Amino acid sequence: MSTPRAGAAGPDEPVDGVVPEPVELWSAFKRAHELVRTRVVADTAEAAGLSEPDLTILVNLDKAGGALRQSELAASLGWDRTRISHQLTRMGKRGLVARERGDGVTVTLTDAGRRIIAAVHPALEAAVRRHFTDRLSAEEAETLSSVLRRL
Template identity: 50%
Template sequence: MSTRKDLPASTPLSLSERALWFAWKRAHEVLRTRVAEDVRAATGLSDPDMAILIHAADVDGTVRQNQLAVVLGWDRTRLSHHLSRMEDRGLVTRRRVTGGVEVEVTDAGIEIVAVAQPVHAAAVRRHLIEPFTGVQVEHLRQALDRIAAPDSI
């Protein structure tokens, strides 16, 4: 298979390259949607809720708001608005500390994550892993790692 690395940047995608791009976009969106819908149906948590709660839980339930923004790749305004909605629902609290704001997962947030994590794991397995053989899963992981590698560009 040609990688077409020698072509000028202005060369349009071939039909197969375009098909690959759109298949990737479609698969990514379908997978994210299916997993998020499974989690929301079981817990009421949105995909962004899960991302925030899991990242905070990974650091013992408390994280600096600016660190959370970096990890999630969100701008500060988006994160602040989302955290306000989560505070209103009793999932997190925020407090000013020297040099910033700390976000802490509440007991209610910890409880809902405990319910959501096995649902999330089952959804990932059902929608991403089970359709493939073990060898195919490993090849897919290797391909995705290669795409995401810092030196892949």
């Protein structure tokens, strides 16, 4: 249920003067996340023969310059050690990534992994724009970015 806020609506208040209850807001966030995620994955990962976890790892490795310690990769994704290890094993068998043991484990994009992420990147960017950022004003995108960094 929503609760009206006292006073006139300011720049940080909803236009209709109603502030959603915490569970309502969380539910709306979850719904939006799932819808956008599903649409972006359908437009990119599936078309390229990648799973969503494949795409997520390839994007993060590419963003990091092609290599990351396995523990850093797991932490950046919010994944536990078992999940990241199993996913990297599957991706390694397909030649997308390589792991080297040393002082920890370093995960590296292979040439095949680099080619796939380079090929899928334009479609990924277009899908993110179509299903997410183009639906926001510049001010909304800036506000959302600020909120997400804070969380």
